[in-house]
Amino acid sequence: MKTYVPLTRIQKLIGRRMLQSKRTKPCFYLERKADVTELLARRHALSKALGVKITSNTFLIHALALAARRYPLVLGRLGDSGAAIDIPDEINVGFAVNSPQGLVVPVIRQADRKTLAEIADEERTLTQSARSNKLTLEQIEGETIAMSNLGAYDIDTFLGIVPPAASAILAVGKVLRVAVPIDGRCEAHKQMSLSLAVDRRITDGAYAARFLNLIAEQLNDPERLQQEDPQ
Template sequence: MANETQRSTVIPFDATRAVIARRLSESSSETPHFAVTAVADVTELLALRQTLNERLVAADRPKLSVTDLLVRAAALALREVPGVNASYSPEGRGATVMHERVHIGLAVAAASGLVVPVIRDADRQPTSAIAARAAALSARARDGRLSVSEMTGGTFTISNLGMYGVEQFTALINPPEGAILAVGAAVSEPAVVGGDVTVREQLRYTLSADHRIIDGALAAQFLRALTQLLENPVAIVA
């Protein structure tokens, strides 16, 4: 049988994809990544979300997504562990830039590739305001209408692939930020509660951090703070 010629389609990068390729190449080659994974029992979080959404629908208001709750929880955890809300600076012998404000980037899949609109001062906003802003930014991202100002100034990024059935993954840091949180899907798993085996919803998330400014202990402190918030969800929406 004669060999068939391999046919391929070449799709040139547009400006957005070219920037994504350059920035992630720089992140992978220049930033010393390390990753730490934790798991939270989010049974109560999901139950609270359902209750809140029933009330929001009755009031003709937008519903909350799991990502909205994660943005708020991560912002509060960053306020508690500010060393993760930081960037690396090459000035002098190298320096850690501690950010006073918490601006959460939200990785969104758009037609041109991955874009990261920023929710500013996420630690100071109620979850409902975060939900409204995230929905507006995501819609603008999918339509390719984000402005430069809406995609700059982030201090920390969240990438959630749980809606695609991904249970766990590791993400590349979005420079010049010092860390990114990769979130999977909540999965029903057996767990021991009060001596009895029961089914609980477990959520896994992985923090990728810049080892030049964040060490393992600091990353673990952040994940512990985040886990405590996710397992005590009233603190997120209060």
């Protein structure tokens, strides 16, 4: 006997939006690794020093926003005429959260203008609201770039679907221990997979590669990431 599982309202909405994006956005994909050995080693001490829990997502949102400030074309969307690219004046990072009601995407607005501690505090508040079904409309609107992290679900790497409101999404996999040759010997390092999906109408491969490389470089150097001044 067949079993029928009715779709929730959120599942129907997400399905329509993702199908629309897949049909209308010709995306290409880039992948690379980031060495997060030092970053993860500092996380707990940094959380204590700042008085707020710093997660992997905190670092990722911070790095993504700062890289987008340097490479703003990844935020662009094709204008109604199809003859120009509209670049928004805000870097608003939407990050996927798995809630009891389904996948939701709260948004940290003007993420490039916020410190690591401010992002961590807002991330915690939004995640809690998402999981208790208390997100407001304002908290899920205005996304200009997206991120999805499935590392906690033991996923090595994956490719995200660019949401309709954005032109790029960063997909993040789990942290893997790898042997890295350094000065004739092998050292155990921690690496995280980063995959970037980008609308080809908005940017080309070289531009997107520089953008993704900057994200990885910032994650490789947590001191640089922490000290970057928001504007």
